[in-house]
Amino acid sequence: MRRTVLSAMALACTAVLAGTVPAFADGATPSPTxxxxxxxxxxxxxxxxxxxxxxxxxxxxxxxxxxxxxxxxxxxxxxxxxxxxQVSVVPSGAPDTGVTAGSSQSGGEGGLIGGGAAAVLVAGGVAVFVVRRRRATGA
Amino acid sequence: MTPLSRRAFVAAATASLLAGCTGDRENRTTTARGSSAPSSSSSASGKPARPLGRSVPVGLRIPAIDVDTPVMRLGLAPDGTVQVPPVAADDRAGWYRHSPTPGQVGPSVILGHVTVDPYGDGVFRHLERLRRGDRIEVRLENGTTAEFAVGSLRNVAKANFPVDDVYGDVDRPELRLITCGGPRTADGYLNNVIAFAALSSSRS
Incomplete structure (x- = not known):
């Protein structure tokens, strides 16, 4: 029974962490361009x-x-x-009117997403470790 | 590994996969067609329309591609390139304020994003679907609506952006709608999609 509770808690923590990743990605670049x-x-x-x-x-x-x-x-x-x-001032270059997730203006998002995924993996590993340890001690 | 541990691990791995996929969720509708339309910048309509007086645009409507957006004013960025509308969930078009107002003699320039990650599609997401003769309505500040007809569409590499064709002098009221297109890389789009249109009529 306690194992089940522990397992459920581990899953809940993992899900919460996973949910925070998109928020991190958004917060890094509020206005990329x-x-x-x-x-x-x-x-x-x-x-x-x-x-x-x-x-x-x-x-x-x-x-x-x-x-x-x-x-x-x-x-x-x-x-x-x-x-x-007529145009009084001609701009230089081509306009950048297509903002992509991987463009230079928002390059920080990839790192944050990767970091978030790594954090989720670590959390999952910790959960596995705790559950196994509890089982080993007979709790 | 015990069944319980295995379940926990599988759940954690699944959560990680879901988290990784979230970042790309908004990219789903982007297209990267490389086809080019005819390159003529002439108007579809041979019937000249009378030029309008100066009045800044406040709204843009393109029924053929379901565009109905407010229009903001854009200037020059510090690096000399044209400004683009800010990346926001309520993406809108922007008029380059060093160009004539729509309906004046000359090339009036309006820009919009094709995508605004992480928010998804931009206001000009379907600009490349415009076809010759499609109607473009620009609402002006003085209450007049200037109607343009698409003459041609060009999909050009940004490295070869046709500055003269877009910003060069013309002897009648014309409109250019600009967004990005073509192949999409990690650094963004490689092309620009430009719709050339000419004033066909106006109404108050």
Whole structure:
């Protein structure tokens, strides 16, 4: 009877540990592709649009502005906006619009998942050891 | 090993396997088709539509691939690449704010993710299914809806991203929808999928 109880406890502990692994994987990279600086976060379109409607480039150098979450413009980004069509600033390279679990931005997840799986295995081994030891002592 | 110990071990091993599989659960719907569509960037509709005034996009609807999403504004990342929408469960599209607003003369650029692991599919997960003539509706801040018709779809290697075709000047209102596609590696997707569309009509 006690063996059964012990076995059930071991299984429950293992299941709990297994359940925590996805949570670990999520927590490591809350926003994998968002640049670290607050100003680099894209601004929702619901924000005031008046700056973008100005045809006159702003005299203020964006790169010297303090980094505040309320500033919609990323660091060092030109402030000129197209007023009559065409692209005013051509980005370099290709956009990275496919975030995968194995991409560089979220590379920490693999290690966490592996570590979690190892922890589960260790927990299982400990459970086996305890059960066998209890059996050997006749408890 | 006693039967009891064996049972405990098997249970632990099973739990480990389940934990290992969880990380890949959200990857299930990703496709990596390598086929390329015709490479022309011309519009499907030969009928010119009158250009619209400047008004930022706030919503995007593509009935053919079940897209109906708010549109945020995107700028440039510090490294000079275009920003992409943040990785979130409520994935949305983003308009590159250094491009014309949809309906203005020029190439308006809207980007969206194909996948947003660990959350699963991105808003442009089925962009590659678009076909010539499919309708794209962009809701503008001033209440107008600009309607575009897909002219062509391209699946190109990121290393050969067609900068001129996407961002180059055009003499009519056009729209580019961009996401990732093609083969998927540990570092991400190797290709970009780009839909080229031209303004077909508008309504208030």
């Amino acid at each position: 968002v640049p670290a600086t607050a100003t680099a976060v894209p601004a929702p379109s619901e924000e005031p649009t008046s700056p973008s409607q100005s045809a006159v480039p702003s005299p203020i150098d964006e790169s010297t502005r303090p980094s505040e979450s309320t500033v919609p413009t990323p660091i060092a980004e030109p402030t000129e906006m197209p007023s009559d069509g």
